Amino acid sequence: MRQLYHMPISPACRKVRLALTEKNLEFELVEERDWERRREFLMLNPAGEVPVLVEDEAEPICGATPITEYLEETSTDVKLMPSDPHARAEMRRLIDWFDRKFAVEVSDGLIFEKVTRRFLSSAEGGGAPDMVVVRAALHNLRYHLDYICFLMEERNWLAGEEMTLADLTAAAHLSCLDYVGDVPWAQYQGAKDWYVKIKSRPGFRQLLADHVAGMPPPKLYANLDF
Amino acid sequence: MRQLYHMPISPACRKVRLALTEKNLEFELVEERDWERRREFLMLNPAGEVPVLVEDEAEPICGATPITEYLEETSTDVKLMPSDPHARAEMRRLIDWFDRKFAVEVSDGLIFEKVTRRFLSSAEGGGAPDMVVVRAALHNLRYHLDYICFLMEERNWLAGEEMTLADLTAAAHLSCLDYVGDVPWAQYQGAKDWYVKIKSRPGFRQLLADHVAGMPPPKLYANLDF
Numbered sequence: 001m002r003q004l005y006h007m008p009i010s011p012a013c014r015k016v017r018l019a020l021t022e023k024n025l026e027f028e029l030v031e032e033r034d035w036e037r038r039r040e041f042l043m044l045n046p047a048g049e050v051p052v053l054v055e056d057e058a059e060p061i062c063g064a065t066p067i068t069e070y071l072e073e074t075s076t077d078v079k080l081m082p083s084d085p086h087a088r089a090e091m092r093r094l095i096d097w098f099d100r101k102f103a104v105e106v107s108d109g110l111i112f113e114k115v116t117r118r119f120l121s122s123a124e125g126g127g128a129p130d131m132v133v134v135r136a137a138l139h140n141l142r143y144h145l146d147y148i149c150f151l152m153e154e155r156n157w158l159a160g161e162e163m164t165l166a167d168l169t170a171a172a173h174l175s176c177l178d179y180v181g182d183v184p185w186a187q188y189q190g191a192k193d194w195y196v197k198i199k200s201r202p203g204f205r206q207l208l209a210d211h212v213a214g215m216p217p218p219k220l221y222a223n224l225d226f
Numbered sequence: 227m228r229q230l231y232h233m234p235i236s237p238a239c240r241k242v243r244l245a246l247t248e249k250n251l252e253f254e255l256v257e258e259r260d261w262e263r264r265r266e267f268l269m270l271n272p273a274g275e276v277p278v279l280v281e282d283e284a285e286p287i288c289g290a291t292p293i294t295e296y297l298e299e300t301s302t303d304v305k306l307m308p309s310d311p312h313a314r315a316e317m318r319r320l321i322d323w324f325d326r327k328f329a330v331e332v333s334d335g336l337i338f339e340k341v342t343r344r345f346l347s348s349a350e351g352g353g354a355p356d357m358v359v360v361r362a363a364l365h366n367l368r369y370h371l372d373y374i375c376f377l378m379e380e381r382n383w384l385a386g387e388e389m390t391l392a393d394l395t396a397a398a399h400l401s402c403l404d405y406v407g408d409v410p411w412a413q414y415q416g417a418k419d420w421y422v423k424i425k426s427r428p429g430f431r432q433l434l435a436d437h438v439a440g441m442p443p444p445k446l447y448a449n450l451d452f
Contacts, residue, residue, distance in 0.1 A: 046373070047319075047322075047323055047327055058312060059316070061312075061319070062315075062322075063318070063322045065291070065318055065322060066315045066318035066319050067315070069314065069315070069318060070311050070312075070314070070315045070318075073314065074311050085296050085299040085300050086284060086296075088292075088295065088296070089285075089287045089288075089292045089293070089295070090285070090292075092289070092291055092292035092295060093273075093287070093288045093289055093292050096273075096288075096289045096292060097273055101273055147272070
């Protein structure tokens with residue numbers, strides 16, 4: 001059985017979990033606190049980061065983009081990318097948007113401050129969240145929710161008429177923020193409608209069951225009618 | 227004729243230029259100082275970042291990864307990716323290594339401090355480089371040169387026996403640092419041997435001709451025997 005080394009509140013890992021489930025590929029989760037730099041894990045991925053996918057006998061596949069491109073190339077059943085190269089470029093533009101721009105401006109900071117710091121010693125940077133970082137991230141989040149609304153005025157899904165890996169990427173980020181309880185959905189109806197649709201995909205059930213020790217999710221987190 | 231919006235000392239843009247030349251695709255360069263957030267440029271790429279590739283009539287393609295994947299999908303002549311999915315995953319792992327890890331630990335900081343700051347007003351963060359950032363980046367650089375040496379002990383090129391987009395990615399980063407004059411090649415023979423090989427590729431000539439106003443490159447920058 002393939003194994004996915006992951007952390008629960010990690011957009012990169014959640015994207016891979018959603019992609020695996022959409023493709024009906026079974027997998028086992030192995031939680032890996034990658035900041036602990038465990039020797040055996042560094043042997044799998046010298047970059048020392050989750051996600052890492054290990055399939056029987058084969059070399060491990062490291063990183064969300066290498067894994068999702070690999071899954072798309074090798075699993076012929078369910079496709080998560082359009083076939084037209086221009087449509088694929090538009091999808092990859094949006095994946096880049098969330099994995100680089102949104103990550104830097106919103107999710108990396110919020111998740112580090114609100115989740116990761118709980119697991120670190122004070123020497124490692126643990127402690128209470130830095131509210132300056134949190135407020136800046138929440139401010140930036142609004143522009144991105146606006147952008148999702150803008151895209152959804154003309155499209156069924158973020159990158160076009162079909163659900164693609166761009167939707168899974170954005171949803172993976174937003175589901176992490178939703179756990180932290182900070183997404184003002186009510187003010188962004190287009191973004192909310194999109195999130196309701198993707199939240200009802202089968203892969204989401206497993207994500208919504210994740211619990212961080214000492215940090216229960218907000219009441220409406222797992223609710224489809226939030 | 228296709229146009230590439232770019233900045234000269236940008237690893238992402240240099241990777242695309244190298245890929246276009248390897249594939250024998252003609253292009254025109256348009257310099258775009260993306261931090262100026264020019265309105266017409268934001269219409270091409272709402273993320274406001276170079277590189278952007280514009281082909282006649284078609285939608286612009288935004289970002290180094292969307293562009294290079296698009297070129298690989300549409301140009302059938304010269305391939306820059308292996309055909310085996312596992313080998314492609316290994317190549318993408320190394321692309322990720324340089325575009326995310328190396329960028330964060332080394333090139334983003336060095337290029338911002340030593341190049342970008344020259345173009346910014348003091349209100350925008352312009353001025354003399356912050357030597358704390360520069361020194362940290364140069365310290366980190368050594369681990370990455372070691373890693374290149376390690377890979378080159380077993381392989382012809384970074385990702386295996388053939389030159390791939392992983393080599394172009396790493397070379398794009400290192401050529402920017404080389405312009406700034408900070409790569410201790412002499413102490414890393416394996417990395418140097420690899421860089422000599424890739425520096426002699428035809429696409430490199432054009433990169434090595436780039437000059438930043440007021441900041442001439444070091445003497446051995448364009449030299450194949452450095």
